[in-house]
Amino acid sequence: MSQSLFYRLVSCQLRFLQTPTRTFSSTLSIRAAAKRNATMATIATKTGQVVERFVLESLLRxxxxxxxxxxxxxxxxxxxxxxxxxxxxxANIVxxxxxxxxxxxxxxxVDTTMLTPHEVLKTSGHVDKFADWMCKDPKTGEIFRADHLVEEVLEARLKGDKEARGQKVEVDQEKEAKKKKVKDTKAVKLDDAVVTEYEELLAKIDNYDGDELGQLIVKYDIRNPKTDGNLLPPVPFxxxxxxxxxxxxxxxxxLRPETAQGQxxxxxxxxxxxxxxMPFASAxxxxxxxxxxxxxxxxxxxxEFLMAEIEHFVDPEGGKKHHRFEEVKNMELSLLDRSIQLSGSTRTEKMTIGKAVSTGLVDNETLGYFLARIQRFLLKLGIDQSKLRFRQHMANEMAHYATDCWDAELQTSYGWIECVGCADRSCGDxxxxxxxxxxxxxVRESRAEPLQIEEWQINLDKKKFGPRFKKDGKTVEAAIDALSQDLREKLALDLEKDGRIEINIEGVSTGKVELEKGLIKIEKRTRVEHTREYTPHVIEPSFGIGRILYSLIEHVYWSRPDDEARGILSFPPAVAPTKVLLVPLSNHESFGPLVQRVMMKLRRAGISNRVDDSSASIGKRYSRNDELGTPFGITVDFQSVKDNTFTLRDRDTTKQVRASEDEILKAIKLLVDGEETWEDVRKRLPEFTGQEVD
Amino acid sequence: MSQSLFYRLVSCQLRFLQTPTRTFSSTLSIRAAAKRNATMATIATKTGQVVERFVLESLLRxxxxxxxxxxxxxxxxxxxxxxxxxxxxxANIVxxxxxxxxxxxxxxxVDTTMLTPHEVLKTSGHVDKFADWMCKDPKTGEIFRADHLVEEVLEARLKGDKEARGQKVEVDQEKEAKKKKVKDTKAVKLDDAVVTEYEELLAKIDNYDGDELGQLIVKYDIRNPKTDGNLLPPVPFxxxxxxxxxxxxxxxxxLRPETAQGQxxxxxxxxxxxxxxMPFASAxxxxxxxxxxxxxxxxxxxxEFLMAEIEHFVDPEGGKKHHRFEEVKNMELSLLDRSIQLSGSTRTEKMTIGKAVSTGLVDNETLGYFLARIQRFLLKLGIDQSKLRFRQHMANEMAHYATDCWDAELQTSYGWIECVGCADRSCGDxxxxxxxxxxxxxVRESRAEPLQIEEWQINLDKKKFGPRFKKDGKTVEAAIDALSQDLREKLALDLEKDGRIEINIEGVSTGKVELEKGLIKIEKRTRVEHTREYTPHVIEPSFGIGRILYSLIEHVYWSRPDDEARGILSFPPAVAPTKVLLVPLSNHESFGPLVQRVMMKLRRAGISNRVDDSSASIGKRYSRNDELGTPFGITVDFQSVKDNTFTLRDRDTTKQVRASEDEILKAIKLLVDGEETWEDVRKRLPEFTGQEVD
Known part of the structure; x- marks a missing residue:
């Protein structure tokens, strides 16, 4: 190990140990994001309807x-x-x-194990720092997450205040309350100043540590909502x-808290x-x-959740350029940077990623490249761009060694949710x-040009040194080895001037040692380095697949204005769970063989499909599949038996075309592969209006 | 719940509780299979070379x-x-x-969680029965798996005996021994009778329970091989x-021991x-x-291992037919049935699955259908059919409620390994x-024809019954409810004859009760059932993906007779990790753009590829990729720059063809999709013999 690297490592490690808290990018509180969103719980579908979460949840179940x-x-x-x-x-998202x-x-x-030995997670900091604060009720044994409890109790008091003032409490809040610890609210009016105090406190509830939460619990007399019993002070869990x-x-x-450590x-x-x-990425x-x-x-x-994580390893020298940055630099992103958040605003700014990097808002090209690629991925899935923003982490949200970090947040009825984190974790891990x-x-690489390093080197006369320091020898030598270049320079001058120097050393009995010329020599010399050794920096895009999946469902959910009771999930064909629904008009025996044949052909083409030959009406069967998000439907009717033509229905428009079996199958393949849109197909193939299908 | 079902459930549950051991099909010992294979450790490649496991392992690392x-x-x-x-x-196997x-x-x-609460696995029997026996050395604290220890110590003694007799000890056994607890063997000759005794014991080492293992440890004086210290008796772990x-x-x-419970x-x-x-399957x-x-x-x-499991739910009535059995009935399987194993043989018999089912060797069509489908799947992967057999479970290997169970076993240098289990688990779970x-x-379904059931029904006169039996009333009533039809018939006759009957009942003070006419009435009546309710039976094909992956590697591994030091992994194209290697002849600047273009085109077609532009020779680069199992290679040379033709190399034959970019890409697509073989391509496109590439 080169000496300069050694210093870097030591200083890095010291900083790590000194840092009071470490945050874990992939595990940020979703409530923090929700708080920052003033319009929580009123999110609209693409047709402008309010997303009623309980209606959607009932559909999903x-x-x-x-x-x-x-x-x-x-x-x-x-x-x-x-x-x-x-x-x-x-599976389709993955x-x-x-x-x-x-x-x-x-x-x-790579596919690394979930079971992880203690030592690895001790080193990564998770054993010591990956914790939330919990409070116990000593009488009932109940356990509360401290920040959640403070939040819920104060929210309930604010709700009671609204009721006392005769103000309307939003319906959705009522529903939320049912899931919470605080079952009953009392209509008690609060002082205006108290209301403001509570609201300010709730806005920054995620910033409090255990001691501070303990103080809040005492100050605001927060107790077990069920029994009114006092709670023990918060302890880490x-x-x-x-x-x-x-x-x-x-x-x-x-069980691993992230896939990153294995990588x-x-x-x-x-x-x-x-x-x-170099560079290269693992995933x-x-x-x-x-x-x-x-x-x-x-x-x-x-x-328990599915993650997809990338660790892109890059040389820290040369500004972390990315060779494909050109391809994305004109892509526009909605950015919510640190300074805007500090000013108390959540106003995003549209900016090309090229500009964001060149102005230094986003730290480097590689980080910028991945932000753009993340956006492209989310849009491919069907995420609504108007409900996507990139929020920069505040300094206290990041691991101490991280250079910069942006979260892709998606807007849902729960507020803005962090779904992808993208951090420059530097060389910390x-x-x-x-x-x-x-x-x-x-990484060790040969230098094209050997590097000439001028440095102060120290030599000890081992023959004299050993007998002089005896068992302290190693301690003294290590301390001398660790002397900085600046200190060496000063000591060299002192030695020249006085013929002797004194160095403070912990671990020897006297606490310091004296060394004279002849025993120690300090000289400026040139050293030539032929290989370069460095610890790569890591850019880490980290995806919470379950969060993306849920947010996507909210984004593609809507209902037809004339039938709000029935939902539609407009997944893009590539992502939809099933691509095609096959519907025989009735259970007439002549339809069976046709359905089988079309099914086999779709299957051979790798296109997932399901047959619905239940006795429900065609319209009902289609609306069931609208809720499943199936983009296309093929109806088999008596005309099909006669001339082998079929109708193809589009989920979103409910429009249909009719054509030969081959034409229909070809159209589906092109639609699923994303090579044609429904509009293209509609222009090519004759419209069909014969049946009632919506 | 219908009464007849209730009886079935109760009797099922009782049997479950009474069964002393439950085996878990997916976790059978691999050693059992190994033991049954006389030719362990000498397995040959398709070209007849012996698979040297340490050479292969070094390649894989x-x-x-x-x-x-x-x-x-x-x-x-x-x-x-x-x-x-x-x-x-x-990922390709999955x-x-x-x-x-x-x-x-x-x-x-479905995707169910790995974290599973205690109660679920208590019910399934895993908490009580999913255990191995372990022995502790009370002095050192070391822990040994009891059956492994007995096995290893006796094997070491047999080895020592061979040495003492001057017989050759197989090389592979030497290697194996290094990994084991028993480091040193002593050349001590044993009595011939002892050798036979040890060999017989080793052949059935998996059949011993904890007590029996404890007796073996005492009888054969088995101790901690390192310290010679005595061990505590085996306890379950x-x-x-x-x-x-x-x-x-x-x-x-x-953490779940199988995915089945979630399903x-x-x-x-x-x-x-x-x-x-019904029927339907979950996976x-x-x-x-x-x-x-x-x-x-x-x-x-x-x-920690990847599993893929199917639970096919089927109506137990009607013989568990399968509507697609016709499609597979002529497929031949190598079967090793229970009776042959009992006779001490491991000779397999080739038989069509149609015959195996019709003769009752395989219990039913659905089970047979899945055995055939499993074979077809394994062959698609590239498994060598001569190293595949289906072994029927012995009665004591199955869960008590299972009807029949066959394992697909693959032959490897570790012996025959259970890689897929296929069990008819009946309605147990x-x-x-x-x-x-x-x-x-x-399942509850309406009967097309209502069912008329003639049965002996019992009525009690509640007014008299209550005062008579007081607090024993419930116990007596439950006991009467549980009486079988046969017993009811007998009691009806007795009651008619004697005017009174006596019934033995546990849990009442006298151990029996007397009942007279007027208090109890027993009559034959007809009941009409309009709905049928039944618990489906489950056929469970359960795949250990890691075991299949490893066995597959052994099956496709070989080396060229003229170069045994370099291995080749002949994965079928669909399964190969990377499909195409792109090799520019040198790092001449004119090759770069061509490589990039071909790479992008392959990527767009969804064909995974890697570029090797290192400075190693073409031959070396290809042999590196033979070890990675990459089936095809494209060389970019000066001719390519001139006329946009490329050579395409086949991994297994090392033959090459040369054609235009479009022709080459089309050929690769057809090869990867399995629509053409290399022989087809070679016939169509001109051979190329210009470069040295193997």
Whole structure:
């Protein structure tokens, strides 16, 4: 290890240890984002209807997108299972992610284990810092997440105040309240000043640490809402699921809280696999875990979740340029930067990523490149661009070593939700693991031109040194080795002048040592470095697939103005759980063989489809599939039996065309591959208006 | 609940509770299979070379297929990470699985959580029965898996005996021994009778329970091989990873040992999603966990593994027919049935699945259909048919309620390995969960014809009954309700004859009760049932993806006779991690744009590819990619710059053709989609012999 690198590592590590709190980009509170959004709970569909969350949730349960796990056993909060449509939607999102990132950028995908030994997460900081604050009621044994409790109690008081003032309480808030700890609100009017105080406090509820939350609980007399009992002061609760690996109890382990650590530990092997070429990116898709104290907000805060993470390793020298930045530089993003947030505003600014990087708002090209690629990915999925913004982290939100971090946030009925984090984590992670294990998690490359380094070097006369310091020898030598260049220069002058120097050294009995000329020599010399060694920096785009999936559902959800009771999920064809619904007009026996044949042909083309030959009306069957988000429907009728033509229905417009089997199948293939739109197909093929189908 | 069903449930549950051991089909010992294979450790490649496992393992590590997790922290046994080729191979196997089963059979795929509350796995039997036996050395604290220890010590003694007799010990056994607990063997000759005794014992080592293992340890004086210290008697060690869900310690949970339970619990919802139509199948792909006492055998016995499981729910009435059985009935399988195993043989018999089902060897059509489909899937992957057999479970290997079970076993250098289990689990799982929770995990359907049931019904005169039996009333009533039809008939005659009857009843003070005419009436009456209610039976094909992946690698591994040092992995194109290698002849600047263009075109067609523009020779670069299993290579040379033609190389034959860019890309697409073979391409396009490429 070169000496200069050693200093960097030590200083890095010291900073790490000194940092009082470490935040974890992938686990930011969703409430923070929600607070920053003044229009929470009133989000509109593309046709301008208000998204009524309970109506949507009922649709999602009815159509089995997802449901609480272990429901027949009473359920476990924060755990959800995906049913067939949710599972297919998730698989399609993952598939698109893999194509958009891994295949397109030649990333090295790995699959690392979830079980992780203690030591690894101790080093990464998770054992000590990955925690929320909890309060216990000593009488009932109930446990509350401290910040949530303060928030809910104060919100209930504000609601009671509104009631006392005769103001209207929003319906959605009522619904929310039902899920909360605070069941009853009392109509008690508060002083205007208290209302303001509460509101200000709620806006920054995520910034309080345990002590401060404890003080708030005392100051505002916050108790167990059910029993009115006093609570113990907040204590930290580590959010990792702990277990034991193997039969003996001396190998504690955890379920990983992120996929990132496995990728960092594989760095050296991946670099070699990549034939030592930098930069490169690794990627991983897999479940991570977070033992929430009291999960809420459906799929947005769960205990087991699918993540897709990229670690792009880059040389910190040369400004972190990206060779494909040109391709994206004109893309416009909605940015909510740090300074605007500090001013108390949530106004976003539209700006090309080229400008954002060139003005220094976004730290570097590589970070900017990924922000643009993230936006393109989200739009491909069907995310509504007007409900997407990139929010820059405040300094206290980032890990101390991070250079810059932006979250892609999506607007939902829960407020603005962080769905993708994109951080420049600098060399922090590789450095701590390297320091702990000694593994060379770094890059070594020959320099085109050898580097000449002028530096103050120290030589000790070992023959005299050993006998003089005896058992202190090693301590003294290490302390001398660690002297900075500045100090060496000063000491060299002192030694020249006085013939002796004195150095303070911890760990020797006298606390300092005296060294004279002849025993020590300090000289400026030139050293030549032929290889360069550096710890790469890491740009980390980190995707919460479940959050994206839920937000996407809200974004594509709407209903027809003439039939608001029935919902439609307008997934783009590539993402839709099922692509085609096959509907025989009735259960007449002549339809069966045609349905089978078309089904087999679609299957062979890799196009997922389902047959609905139930006895419900055609219209009912189609509307069931509108709720499932199936973009296309083929009707098999008596005309089909005669001339082998079929009608093709578009979910969003409910318009139909009629054409031969081959034409219809070809159109579907082009639509699903994204090579034609419905408008293209409608222009090419004759319209059909014969049946009632919506 | 109909009465007849109630009896079935009760009797099912009783049998369950009485069964002393329950085996778990997906977790069968791989050693059992290995034992049954006399030719362990000598397996040949398709070209007849012996598979040297350490050579293959070195290739797999070098090419980063997989590697021990957390290696820079010293590793954790039984945990492996997949590097880019292993990860892509796994994704391709999963993709093929999804197409072959889920899409082809319209299965309902679900994604359920790994975290599972205690109660669910208590009901399923895992909390009580999913365990191995372990022995502790009280002095050192070391823990041994009891059956492994007995096996290893006796094997070492047999080896020592061979040495003492001057017999050759196989090389591979030497290598194996290095990984084991027993480091040194002593050349001590044993009596011939003892050798036979040891050999017989080893052949059935998996059949011993804890007490029996304890007796063997005493009888054969088996001690800690390192210290020669005595061991404590074997105790059960539960193989599930335990954790706590949420902040309070009263919600214990486990990481699931199989994906099946999540599917059973969702049965009711899935039936509804399927519009109440039976039969149907659910499917799940996901990680499961098993906290091995001392993992070994690489990827074959790990603590965290990917499974793909199907639960096919079927009406038990009507012989479990399958509507697509016709399509597979002529497929030939190698079967190793129960009776042959009992006779001590491992000779397989080739038989069509049609015959196997019609003769009753395989219990029913649905089970047979899936065995055939499993074989077809494995062959698609590239499994060598001569190294595939289906082994029927012995009666004591199955869960007590299972009807029949066959494992697809693959032959590897570790012996015959269970890679897919296919069991008819009858109604066992749904029944226990239904009994525990009361949830209607069953099917209710209207009968086309109402069912007339003649049965003996009992009526009690409640007015007299209550005062007579007081607090025993409920117990007596329940006992009477539970009387069988046969007994009722007998009692009716007795009552008619004697005017009174006596019934033995546990739980009442006298142990029996007397009942007279007037208090009890027993009559034969006709009941009409309009709906039929039944608990479906489950056929469960369960795939260990990691085991299949490893076995596949052994099956496709070989080396060219003229260059045995370099390996080749002949994956079929659909499964190969990367499809195409792009190789510019040198780093001449004119090649760059061509490589880029071809790469982009392949990417757009969804064909994974990698560029190798390192300075190694063409031959070296190709042989690197033979080891990665990349089926095709495109060379870009000076001729390409001139006329836009490229050479296309086939991995297995090393033959090349040369054609225009469009022709080459089209050929690759057809090859990867499986629509053409290399022989087809070679016939169509002109051969090229210009370069040295192997």
């Amino acid at each position: 009815r159509r089995l997108f997802y449901f609480p796990s272990f429901e027949v056993y009473g359920g476990v909060s924060g755990l959800y299972d995906y049913g067939p449509p949710g599972c297919a939607l998730q 598939d698109l992610w893999r194509k958009h990132f891994v295949l397109e950028e030649d990333m090295l995908e 580590n959010l990792m699921f702990q277990t034991t690996i193997g039969p003996s109890s001396n190998t504690p382990g955890y 960092f530990l594989a760095f050296q092997k991946l670099l070699e696999f990549n034939q030592q070429q 991983a898709i897999g479940k991570s875990f977070r033992n929430e104290i009291s999960p809420r907000a459906g799929l947005l805060r769960v205990r 590789l450095t701590v693991h390297r320091n702990r294990t000694g593994a060379p998690l770094c | 070098r090419r980063l297929f997989y590697f021990p997790s957390f290696e820079v922290y010293g590793g954790v046994s039984g945990l492996y990470d997949y590097g880019p080729p292993g990860c892509a191979l796994q 993709d093929l699985w999804r197409k072959h089963f889920v899409l082809e059979e319209d299965m309902l795929e 539960n193989l599930m990873f335990q954790t706590t869900i949420g902040p309070s310690s009263n919600t214990p949970g486990y 059973f619990l969702a049965f009711q919802k899935l039936l509804e999603f399927n519009q109440q139509q 799940a792909i996901g990680k499961s966990f098993r906290n091995e006492i001392s993992p070994r055998a690489g990827l074959l016995r790990v603590r 749904l029944t226990v969960h239904r009994n525990r929770t009361g949830a209607p995990l069953c």
